[in-house]
Amino acid sequence: MDSVFYSRVLTELTLTFHIIYATIGVGIPLFIFMAQWMGIKKQDEHYILMARRWTRGYIITVAVGVVTGTAIGLQLNLLWPTFMQLAGKAIALPLFMETFAFFFEAIFLGIYLYTWDRFKDQKKHMLLLIPVAIGASCSAVFITMVNSFMNAPQGFEMMNGEFINVQPLVAMFNPAMPTKVAHVLATAYMTAAFILASIGAYRIIKGSNHIYHKKALLLTIKVGLVFAIASAIIGDFSGKYLAAYQPEKLAAMEWHFETEEEASLTLFGVLTNGDEIKYSIEIPYALSILAHGNPTSKVLGLDQFPKEDVPPLYIHYLFNIMVMIGMFVALVALIYIVGNWLRKKFVYKKFFLWTLVTTGPLCMLAIEAGWWLAEVGRQPWVLRGILRTEDAATTSNDVDIMLYLFIGLYLLLGIASVIVLIRMFKANPIERELRDREGGE
Amino acid sequence: MSYELIGISVLWLFLFGYIIIASIDFGAGFFNAYSLLTRKNHIISNIIQRYLSPVWEVTNVFLVFFFVGIVGFFPSTAYYYGTVLLVPASLGIILLAIRGSYYAFTTYGKLKSHFWTYLYGFSGLLIPASLSIVLTISEGGFIDNTSAGLSLDYVALFFSPLTWSIVTLSLTSVLYISAVFLTWYANEAKDEQATALLRKYALIWAFPAIITAGGIIVELRVHNELHFQNMLNVWWMFLLSGILFAATVYLIWKKRNYGVAFLLLIGQFLIAFFAYGISHYPYLLYPYLTIAEGFTNEGMAIALIIAFIAGFCLLLPSLYLLLRLFLFNKNYVQGKIK
Numbered sequence: 204m205d206s207v208f209y210s211r212v213l214t215e216l217t218l219t220f221h222i223i224y225a226t227i228g229v230g231i232p233l234f235i236f237m238a239q240w241m242g243i244k245k246q247d248e249h250y251i252l253m254a255r256r257w258t259r260g261y262i263i264t265v266a267v268g269v270v271t272g273t274a275i276g277l278q279l280n281l282l283w284p285t286f287m288q289l290a291g292k293a294i295a296l297p298l299f300m301e302t303f304a305f306f307f308e309a310i311f312l313g314i315y316l317y318t319w320d321r322f323k324d325q326k327k328h329m330l331l332l333i334p335v336a337i338g339a340s341c342s343a344v345f346i347t348m349v350n351s352f353m354n355a356p357q358g359f360e361m362m363n364g365e366f367i368n369v370q371p372l373v374a375m376f377n378p379a380m381p382t383k384v385a386h387v388l389a390t391a392y393m394t395a396a397f398i399l400a401s402i403g404a405y406r407i408i409k410g411s412n413h414i415y416h417k418k419a420l421l422l423t424i425k426v427g428l429v430f431a432i433a434s435a436i437i438g439d440f441s442g443k444y445l446a447a448y449q450p451e452k453l454a455a456m457e458w459h460f461e462t463e464e465e466a467s468l469t470l471f472g473v474l475t476n477g478d479e480i481k482y483s484i485e486i487p488y489a490l491s492i493l494a495h496g497n498p499t500s501k502v503l504g505l506d507q508f509p510k511e512d513v514p515p516l517y518i519h520y521l522f523n524i525m526v527m528i529g530m531f532v533a534l535v536a537l538i539y540i541v542g543n544w545l546r547k548k549f550v551y552k553k554f555f556l557w558t559l560v561t562t563g564p565l566c567m568l569a570i571e572a573g574w575w576l577a578e579v580g581r582q583p584w585v586l587r588g589i590l591r592t593e594d595a596a597t598t599s600n601d602v603d604i605m606l607y608l609f610i611g612l613y614l615l616l617g618i619a620s621v622i623v624l625i626r627m628f629k630a631n632p633i634e635r636e637l638r639d640r641e642g643g644e
Numbered sequence: 645m646s647y648e649l650i651g652i653s654v655l656w657l658f659l660f661g662y663i664i665i666a667s668i669d670f671g672a673g674f675f676n677a678y679s680l681l682t683r684k685n686h687i688i689s690n691i692i693q694r695y696l697s698p699v700w701e702v703t704n705v706f707l708v709f710f711f712v713g714i715v716g717f718f719p720s721t722a723y724y725y726g727t728v729l730l731v732p733a734s735l736g737i738i739l740l741a742i743r744g745s746y747y748a749f750t751t752y753g754k755l756k757s758h759f760w761t762y763l764y765g766f767s768g769l770l771i772p773a774s775l776s777i778v779l780t781i782s783e784g785g786f787i788d789n790t791s792a793g794l795s796l797d798y799v800a801l802f803f804s805p806l807t808w809s810i811v812t813l814s815l816t817s818v819l820y821i822s823a824v825f826l827t828w829y830a831n832e833a834k835d836e837q838a839t840a841l842l843r844k845y846a847l848i849w850a851f852p853a854i855i856t857a858g859g860i861i862v863e864l865r866v867h868n869e870l871h872f873q874n875m876l877n878v879w880w881m882f883l884l885s886g887i888l889f890a891a892t893v894y895l896i897w898k899k900r901n902y903g904v905a906f907l908l909l910i911g912q913f914l915i916a917f918f919a920y921g922i923s924h925y926p927y928l929l930y931p932y933l934t935i936a937e938g939f940t941n942e943g944m945a946i947a948l949i950i951a952f953i954a955g956f957c958l959l960l961p962s963l964y965l966l967l968r969l970f971l972f973n974k975n976y977v978q979g980k981i982k
C-alpha cells in the first residue's frame with residue numbers, strides 16, 4: 204500500500220516537472236523558425252537575433268527536458284512494472300517511435316546550434332530547424348498516443364489477464380487520440396507563444412524601449428491568439444469525447460451528480476458535505492452543449508457509476524482553472540492586437556504590460572491543471588477499465604527514499620536552470636548584442 | 645531468424661553503440677577533470693569541448709532507445725528488472741541528470757567553475773559503474789523471489805567478486821576507449837601536445853582493461869557455470885577480439901594510424917560484446933526469464949520491426965550528416981570554423 208502511495212507521488216512529481224520543460228521544448232522551435240523566416244524574408248536583423256536569442260534559452264530548457272524525460276521513461280518501468288508489462292504488449296509501438304523522434308531532433312539540434320555562420324545561404328541553416336520542430340512535435344504526438352491508450356484502451360483481447368490478438372495500430376489510433384493529441388499540441392504552441400511574449404513585455408517594463416521587443420511581442424501574440432482559439436475549440440471536442448467514452452470523468456469534473464436532460468454547467472463553487480455545491484454559477488443548457496452539442500440532450504451523472512469507480516471530485520477546480528486561463532489569455536491577446544492595430548497608447552502602458560507578463564506563467568499553470576485533470580480524472584484506473592492503479596505499482600519498499608532523492612534533484616535542476624537563464628539574458632541585453640554585432644562585422 | 649532474435653540483436657547493437665559513444669563522453673569528462681587537477685587542462689580541454697558540444701544529446705538518446713526498445717520487444721523485462729532495479733537505476737538516473745544538465749548549463753549557459761568540472765568528470769565514472777550492475781544481476785543469483793514479490797539481495801551483490809570485476813571492467817574500458825578515440829581526434833586537430841598526452845593515457849589504460857576483461861571470464865566460471873560453458877563454445881570470438889586489441893595497442897605504441905587503431909578497437913569491443921551476448925543466450929535474466937518467455941506478441945513485434953526499419957532509414961543519413969559536419973570536417977576539428 205505504501206509503495207503505491209509513494210509511487211504515485213513520485214510519478215506525479217516527475218511528470219509535473221517534466222511537462223514544464225517538455226511543453227516549452229515542443230512549442231519554441233516553431234517560433235524560432237518563424238522569427239528566422241521573417242528575418243530572412245524581410246532582411247531584418249532584429250528577427251534573426253530573436254531566433255538566436257530564443258535558441259540560446261531553448262537549449263537550456265531542452266537539456267532539462269531531456270534528463271527529466273529520461274527519468275520518466277525509466278521510472279515508468281521502475282514504479283509501474285506490472286503496468287508496463289501488460290500495456291507494453293499493446294502500446295509499445297508509439298513509445299518506440301518516440302525515440303526516433305528524439306533522435307531526429309537531437310541530431311539536427313546539434314547541427315543547428317553549431318552552424319550559425321557556416322552556410323553562405325542563411326536559408327539552408329533555417330531549414331535545419333524543420334526536423335527539430337517536427338521531431339519535438341512528433342515526440343509529443345507519440346507520447347500523447349500512449350496516454351490516450353491509457354484512457355481508452357483498445358486493439359487487443361483479454362485472455363487470462365494477458366493481451367492477445369494485439370493490433371498495434373488500432374491501439375495507437377484509439378478514440379481518445381484525436382482530441383488529446385490536437386489539444387496537447389495546440390496548447391504547447393500557445394504556451395510557448397505567451398512565455399516569449401511575457402519575456403518581451405517584461406523587458407519593455409524594465410525600460411528597454413527597443414523596437415526589437417515590440418516586434419517580438421506582436422509576432423508571438425498574434426500566433427498565440429490563433430493557438431488559444433484553436434485550444435478552446437479542441438477543448439470543447441475533448442468534452443464531447445469524454446461524454447462518449449469517459450462519462451465518469453466528465454461528470455466528476457462538472458460536479459454533475461444526477462443524470463438529466465438540459466443539463467446546466469456548474470462554474471466555480473465549492474463542495475460541502477460531499478455533494479452540496481455552494482457559491483457556484485449555473486449556466487443553463489451549457490453542459491448538454493459541451494457534452495453532446497445539443498441543449499436538450501441527456502448527460503450521465505455520477506449516480507450512474509459505482510462509488511469505487513468515481514474519480515476524486517477536486518478535478519472540478521482544475522478544469523475551471525484551465526478554462527478560465529484559456530479565456531483570459533485569449534482576451535488579453537485580442538485586446539493587445541486590436542489596440543496595437545488602432546495605435547492605442549494603452550497597450551504599452553505599465554498596467555497592460557504587466558497583464559501581458561502574466562500570460563506565460565498562467566498558460567503553464569493551465570498545462571499543469573489540464574494534465575492533473577486528465578490523469579486524476581482517470582483514477583482509480585491506470586488503464587481505464589482494465590488495470591487499477593493500486594495493482595500496478597512496484598512492490599519495492601524503497602520508493603519513499605527515492606522520492607526524497609528526486610525532490611532534491613528537481614529542486615536543484617529547477618533552480619539552476621532558472622539562474623542560468625536569467626544570467627544569460629542579463630549579461631547580454633539586446634542593446635549590447637546589437638551593438639556588438641554592428642561593431643564586430 | 646525468429647522475431648525475438650532480430651529484436652535482441654538490434655537492441656544489443658544499439659546498446660553497443662551507447663557503450664562506445666558514452667564511454668568517449670564519460671572518459672573525456674574524466675580526463676578533463678583530471679587534467680584540471682594536474683594543471684594540464686589547457687592542453688586538452690579544447691579538444692574535448694569541440695567534440696562533445698554537438699553530440700551530447702545524441703548520446704543520451706542511444707540509452708533511451710535501448711531501454712524503450714527492450715521493454716517494447718520484451719515487456720516482461722519491465723516487470724523483472726523494473727521491480728529489482730528501483731534503487732540502482734534511480735541513482736543512475738540522478739547521476740545522468742546532474743551530469744547532462746550541467747554539461748548544458750556550463751557549455752551553453754556559461755556557468756563556469758572548477759566545481760562543476762570535477763563533478764562532471766567524476767560522476768562520469770560513477771554512471772558506468774551503476775549501469776553495469778544490470779549486467780551483473782542478469783547473471784542470476786542476486787534476486788530473491790518470495791511471495792511478497794521480487795527483491796534484490798544487496799548484501800550478496802555487494803560482496804560478490806563478480807560485481808566488482810564488472811564494475812572495474814566498465815571503468816577501465818571507459819577510460820581506454822575514450823583515450824584511444826581522443827588520441828585520434830587530437831591528432832586530426834594537429835594538436836601535438838594533446839595527442840602525446842592522450843596517447844599516454846591510452847597506453848596506461850590498455851592493460852588494466854584487458855586484464856579485467858579476462859578476470860570476468862574466470863569469475864563467471866564460479867558464478868554461472870552454464871554461461872561459462874557457453875563462452876568456451878565461442879572461444880574463437882574472444883581470441884579474435886584479443887588479436888584486435890593487440891593490434892590497436894601496437895599502432896598506438898608506434899604512433900601510427902590512430903584512425904585505424906580506433907576502428908580496430910571498435911572491432912575488438914564489438915566482437916567481445918557479441919560473444920558475451922551470444923553466450924548469455926537464451927537468458928534475459930538467469931534463470932527467470934528467457935527471450936522466448938519474455939517476448940511480446942507477433943503483431944507488436946512486426947510493427948516494431950517495421951517502425952525500426954523506417955526510423956533507421958531516417959536516422960542513418962542524419963547521423964552521417966552530423967558526423968560529416970563535426971567529426972570528419974577537418975576545418976571544424978582543427979578549430980578553424982566554429
Ligand code: HDD
Pocket residue numbers: 354379382383384386387390391393394434435436437438439441442445452525526527528529530566567569570571572573574575576577578580
Ligand atoms: C494552455 C493550456 C490549456 C488551455 C488554455 C486549455 N487546456 Fe484543456 N488541457 C490542456 C491544456 C489546456 C492539456 C494540458 O493539454 C490537457 C491535459 C491532457 C490533455 O489531453 O490535454 C488538457 C485537457 C483537457 C480536457 C480533458 C481531456 C481528457 O481528459 O481526455 C478537457 C475536457 C479540456 N482540456 C477542455 C478544455 C477547454 C474546454 C478549454 C477552453 C478554453 C481548455 N481545455 C483550455
Ligand code: HEM
Pocket residue numbers: 210211212214215218219222279283286346347349350353574575578579582585592
Ligand atoms: C506529460 C504529461 C503528464 C502529466 C503531467 C501526468 C501527470 C500525472 C499525475 C498527476 C498522475 C497522478 C494521478 C493521481 O493523483 O493519482 C498521473 C498518473 C499516472 N500517469 Fe500520467 N501524466 C502525464 C502523462 C502521462 C503519460 C503520457 C503516461 C504514460 C506513458 C502517464 C503515466 C501515468 C501512470 C502510470 C500513472 C499512474 C500513477 C497514478 O495514478 O498516480 N502519464 N500522471
Ligand code: HEM
Pocket residue numbers: 218221222224225226228229265268269270271272273274275276277279305306308309339342343346347387701704705708
Ligand atoms: C505529453 C507530454 C509530454 C511531452 C509533450 C513530452 C515531450 C518531450 C520533449 C520535447 C523532450 C525533449 C526531447 C529532446 O529534445 O530530445 C522530452 C524528453 C523525453 N521525454 Fe517527454 N514528453 C511528455 C511526457 C513524457 C512521458 C509521459 C514520458 C515517459 C514515457 C516521456 C519520455 C521522455 C523521454 C524518455 C525523454 C528523453 C529523450 C532524450 O533523451 O532525448 N515524456 N519529452
